[in-house]
Amino acid sequence: MGLDKILAISGKPGLYEIVAQTRTGAVVQSLLDKKRITVGAHSNISILSEIAIYTLTEEIPLRDVLKKIKDKENGEQTSISHKDGKDTLEEYFFEVLPDYDEDRVYPSDIKKVVQWYNLLHKNNLLDTLEAELEAESSEEEE
Known part of the structure; x- marks a missing residue:
């Protein structure tokens, strides 16, 4: 399962996996x-594959950022918690993505990315990132 099946729902903690589509959501x-819960079409839903992080030059897809965290942590949970202080979170994110735009990426965004990474790791969903990145790079070569 790729990131296109994983959702973040505004006002609800954690991440959600799409089980089935309904007429109304x-x-x-x-x-x-x-x-399991039902979410309506009126809910503020973000699909992880559509999220990107601002850098000084471009927007980096979330899956690329998660891959960088995975490489930094050697495939393990993050060395920091999403509950750590602002300075710790910013310092960590600067190590992962040195050119992220500090004016447009807030500590709350970094907190979410760290929390999401750990949640995806706990549910063994990070391996799908590798497959997605490999499929994407083979498409670009053709």
């Missing part, structure tokens, strides 16, 4: 506690 399952 979707049935999703929490990656935190595996509970």
Whole structure:
């Protein structure tokens, strides 16, 4: 399963996996506690594959940022917590993405990325990043 099946829902903690589409929205399952809920089309939903992080020169897709974190952490959980202080989070993110735009990427955004990475790691979903990146690079070569 790729990042196009993983959602962040505004006002709800954690990440959700799409289980089924309905006429009025979707049935999703929490990656935190595996509970299923129905979300309507009116909910503010972000699909992880559509999220990008601002740098000084361009926007980097979230999957590339998650891959950089995975490389830095050797495939393990992050060395910091999403609950750490602003300075710790910014310092960590600067190591992962040295040219991120500090004016447009807020500490709350960094907190979410760290939390999402750890949640994807816990649910063994980071391996799908590798497959997505390989598929994308082979498409570009053709």
